[in-house]
Amino acid sequence: MKKRFSTMQRSGVLKRIFTCVIALALAMPMTVQTGWAATTSYTVTVADGYLALRNAKAYDDKNEIGKLYTGDTVDVTDSSGSTYWYVYASRLKKSGYVNRRYLANSSSERYVSVKSGYLALRNAKAFKSSNEVAELYTGDKVQIADASDSTYWLVYVPGLGKGGYVNKDYLVKNKDNTASAVVTKTVKVKSGYLALRNAKAYDDANEIGQLNTGDTVQVQDSSGSTYWYVYSSRLGKSGYVNKNYLQ
Known part of the structure; x- marks a missing residue:
């Protein structure tokens, strides 16, 4: 014999099934997805002036939408660009593009x-x-x-x-x-001395000291093509010397 279920019985069965489904769903681990990728915070770093927040990946006065200064923090949401990154600036409450060369962390x-x-x-x-x-x-x-x-x-x-x-x-x-980064050079001249100078020029008037073969100096600036800025511990002075006489 076929047994018929009343409307009330069918309703009870459906309720029990629904309750089981809810219980299973709650027991399963959940992954929450958001519309934003993970962000990384950076500090704006400029030697002078400001870093422009832009609405496009281009250097153009017309696309500036804000000014960021050294010490401002931004959250990088897209770092795929080779020059411009997309960031959120909390101080300005705006998102836009900035030149990544002015961000540090x-x-x-x-x-x-x-x-x-x-x-x-x-x-x-x-x-x-x-x-x-x-x-x-x-x-x-x-x-x-x-x-x-x-x-x-x-x-x-x-x-x-x-x-x-x-x-x-x-x-x-x-x-x-921290003590290993100091660049030390030794003076080597065939005769006479190597002049320590207060300017990048060969002039008797700018000599402030005499360095001899074997003297050591600490290089403080090696950007010059001829004259480097050094510190002489023996003389207790800093000045320029011709780099061609250092080894």
């Missing part, structure tokens, strides 16, 4: 290593006293934003909240090796 940390004196933080890629904006000492931490230049790198200094250029020869990866 802890993944690119280095430490200052100088044997004496300080490493100058500069607002331009040049060795001039007029462009110094801060003094960095051995052990100070910096974050690299742009390492494309052969001598001067753009860095952010968390301890000072400033950005600028430093001579890369005085940066090391490991803080324990």
Whole structure:
């Protein structure tokens, strides 16, 4: 005999099935998906002026939608571009494109290593006293934003909240090796002496010291094609020397 279910019985069966389905769903692990990819925070780093937030991947005054300054933080949501990354700027409450060469974070940390004196933080890629904006000492931490230049790198200094250029020869990866980055050269002349000068020129009037064969100097700036800026521990002075007499 075929047994018929009443409407009430069928309703009860459906309720039990529905309850079982809900229980199974709750017991299963759930994966929550959002519309945003994982983000990474970076610090804006400029030596001067501001970093433009843009609505397009192009250097154009017309596409600027905001101004970001050194110390501002942004969340990178798309880093696929070779030059421009898409970011969210919390201070401006806007999203847009920025030049990635002006962003730094802890993944690119280095430490200052100088044997004496300080490493100058500069607002331009040049060795001039007029462009110094801060003094960095051995052990100070910096974050690299742009390492494309052969001598001067753009860095952010968390301890000072400033950005600028430093001579890369005085940066090391490991803080324990901060004494190993100093470049030392030995003077070698066939006769006479090597003049220590206060300017990049061959002139008797700018001589401030005499270095002899065997004297050692610490190279502080090797960007010049002829004259390098060095420190002589024997003389207790810094100045320029002709690099062709160093080995």
